Amino acid sequence: MAEPAIDPDAERAALGDRYFIRFEQDTLRQRPLWIRLIIEFLGTLVLVTVAAGSGVINHYVGNAPISRTAAVIAPGAVVMAMIYAWGPLSGLHINPAVTFAFAARGVFPVRWVVPYWVVQFAGAICAALFLQGMFGDVSTGGNYPITSSGGEWKSFVMEGVLTAILASIILNTATGGRSLGHNAAIAVGSTVALLGLFASPISGASMNPARTLGPDIVGNDYTGWWVYIAGPLIGAAIAVAIIGAVRGLPDKDELEAAEGGALPMTVTPTPESN
Template sequence: MARWNSVFQSCKQQAIAEGVGTFILVFAGTGAVMVNQISDGAVTHLGISFVFGAVVAALIYALGHISGAHFNPAVTLAFWTSGFFPKRQVLPYILAQSLGAIAASALLWMALGRVGNLGATVPLEGNWLQSLVLETVLTFILMFVIFGSGLDRRAPIGFAGLAIGLTVGLEAAFMGPITGASMNPVRSLGPALVGGIWQHHWVYWVAPILGAQLAVLIYSQLSNGFRDIK
């Protein structure tokens, strides 16, 4: 127990930033889904996609210098396996992200009620295999952009938030109606836990983690085992 307390204390500020950032991400993004339902479609699907992309971009600029702005267990695990993130901080980050997402969904449920499935992600017509494949590809693209724009020292400086936010928004726009375009296990966990909506929930853990790890493998080949970008 003392060891774990020491680990959490060593990254307390970063973990708080991850929890707050993930809270804001889920509150804004799934909140847009719920408000769209309440307002009979006033937000629109493209509007929801814009909200997700915009809040991700804003949070990267607001918190990237504190925690690295992961807000996503798949991203945290990919940073670890690629050598950019210490192993001892993986669990605190994922716990903070999970708590932030759950808190956001709980607050939305209390404020708006059980509408729009709380923004939960479920495969279209229960086709879990389709969503498994597509979510894997979506997260691969997202993680690939994160490596290319946010970590590679050869990339133009200052555009990572914009590039990553645009990627989230465009992926939500063209694939959201099929899979929910989660790309983030805890973005799916919050609504699932609070709303009790668990249909094929495992897909939204397995696919993002797999997709992010595939990006690690591919970008490693483009950067000589990441030696070119460290």
């Protein structure tokens, strides 16, 4: 008895279906913690290299060719780019205050907070070591309170206010699963830049303990260090309280955005081959 003829087009279609199902399963599979930590380390390293690099390079070459405007827009632009590229892999917190905010909101595993913090600070320190090795005097890329009377307290309040604004933007763009899309990349990146444009003369507009303490540790200059820990953490807590009051309990989309990527998908039956 002759075997039935095999339709090449049907066979190719079946192979294509199996490929795309496997691709979706690989893409949507819950990523292990070690992958997330690599992304958080690299992301923080890139952010601090850019954010602290302008001050270090200005000091190195002299005459301040990088303007204050460029120095605050650059970190916002690199955050925007990294959300597009790496957001689905870890949530791209790259900021201990953001990790704290997501955990306090109840959309990020508490057991992951310390590992995230460790690699974020490690990335910031490695970025500072790179700048120190390349150009020297990494302290010139640090953030410090204004030197006027009561400068540390004014800077502390400003860091709290700025972080509350930034964390509110991040938490609210995460709601509805938008953290991985265009809205979050543009909103978060532009917020980093805009807040720096008007507030950087007061405190440096750090909004990120790792960004400040990385250069401080390598440069051994801890001027006003408490401002850049207490201010961002209190600001993040304020943002969590605000979103809790106006939006209520978090939903599944927020959980997926905070952790990066999507939860494991239901396995789709593989089409039978002919």
